[in-house]
Amino acid sequence: MSYVNGLFARRLSGAQCAGGMLLAVAAVVFAGDASAEEWGTIKGRFKFGGTAPTAAELKADKDVEVCGKHKLVNEELAVGADGGVANVVVFVRDKDVKVHPDLVATKSEKAVVDNASCRFEPHVLMVQTGQPLVLKNSDSVGHNSNIATLKNPPSNSLIPSGGETTVTFTSEEAIPAQLTCNIHPWMKAWLVVRPNPYGAVSKADGTFEIKNVPAGDIELQIWHEKAGYVGEMTIKGKAEKIAKGRKKIKVAGGDNDLGEMVLDANLFKK
């Protein structure tokens, strides 16, 4: 009997508790299988399918004397000269994945977002649960950092010129969280909060690399702020539907090159 039926009957019987315990035991038994000894590197490159639009220039209408000096552009879609799509997020969706000994320490390394030149640097950042995220301000004007997390308590701190504040997340976020500055409304960035170090943000040329992933079956998830979870792409000339941006792959020891993944221009028209 399900919990819901139990509630309807307004009688919580012992039977369902036993069922739940059985399930929990089963989960423990099967989770023990991930004793990987080989580690692989996942890499690839995102390419824009179509003619890339030029990023629109933004006009600073607040703190013009400082922010007006910087060239500000809309960073929602950044396509390099050779068609590479920057700021595409790729992470391993599996939560209970074994972490390579070399990467364990990354959880205590500081992740940093700087308010610099009236924009956030970087525009998209991966941060692990428990990892200290330092929000600092290298500008000569004050900022605030409004973090719209869904599972973690949202926060919004003032960050004066030269100041900094540290935030840590206890829970992973299924959807990257937006970081905004209410004082300067054009400032937007994204935080990808994951329980492990296995994620990457594509660079200006569209390439990404996730190192030391345990060999075996894993599920990747691919996200971009304009496209959302990428639903389709063309790999090695072959169109592929990937519902909710989820792509199952088998990681082998050594390099696992996914090659060139073409994201159609239509995905970004939002």
Next chain:
Amino acid sequence: MKSQSQIVSRTLVRLHSSWAVAACGVTLLMCVSGCGSTPAAWFRPNMVEATKQRLTPDQERQVSTVMLAMFGTPDAPVAPPETGLDEAKLQLAAGPVHSDIVGRKNGLYREHCAHCHGVTGDGLGPTAAFLNPYPRDYRPGVFKFKSTERSDKPTHEDLVRILHNGIPGTSMPSFALLSPPKVEALVEYVKYLSIRGETEIALMRAFFELDDEAQGKLPETREFLVDEVLTPVTEKWKSAADALIAVPEMASDLDLAASIAKGKELFYGDKANCVKCHGPTALGDGQANDYDDWNKAIVEVSKEVKSGLERAGETSTSGMDSEALAEHRGQLAWLDKFGRVLDGGDALRPRTIQPRNLRHGIYRGGRRPLDLYYRIHAGINGAPMPAAKGTVPPEEIWHIVNYVKSLPYELDGELGADRPMVAKDRF
């Protein structure tokens, strides 16, 4: 008198068909328990979230079934024991307005609150569209005026205080004339609606995270529904009393004039940066194009629908194969549904938020210096106002409080015979 079957069929016609099964359950339940002449009230599903999450009619039904099982109906609310809610208090606040067997008035929420906040606590009562600011939508579980840290829940006392004082500058009146047990019942019911609303949102979002093997079905297990969905919500409510903002006393030998001068410096300076939103005149005319979280959520989905429709208009279907065509039609149906949800009774037209005009001396969250301290220290949850905590030390927050309290009376020159201190003497 109308027959029960007439009431059932009339109610069903008015509903989105996808919710009909649950609503039918609600209606039947009500009629079994005896509904007299009042049509059965029902909780309006959070259609904005459901549509945003692209739930299928079957998934909408899954959510409404779980919600009905866990929380009952507006006439017969139940609360899982994990919520810690007092069902006796809920009964007093719930249901249609009526006197019970001992002559005690029941249905307090519908008597005093529902016309603005809605039967569901969605801030979509019949008068809501006429009010500015809009009545609070409890479902996201976010409350602005409280003695706890920014992302924490209000304490029980915080909600009692709001009911007592009302919210100056808004349409929220004081309910100080209600007896303490009635206020207690209403506060409990607001918590119930909030916990209910948050649970519904969490359930709707949970579909996205299901593994493919689940085939779009939420687990109906206690582990999932209570431990994963309900407990994170109720824990925050239970721990509110531990999240009180520690307020050091203002120095007893404080020189008020000097403190106001320091506060002024902070107000206009880079560290506290109040001036950016409240404006160089403190009239609230700084940042004028931002939204609070409730309105921002509607603005964002409205944009998505608008651009989606534009894109669909530009798309040619002539070269599409049957699969692509089916997908295109699915997208159009979703956009059409979303458009109806936003334009129908499930959302209000978004409005920008106005930073408070500090020259009026009207403070929504209370006018005690302590209230202003809370607002500056923690910022305002759900609003763009950031927290000064960690950046501005407590003694400086007190300076800002003193300056803000002086703003309605601030003159641009020295006091004198022609500029008396007492306002009425100036005219």
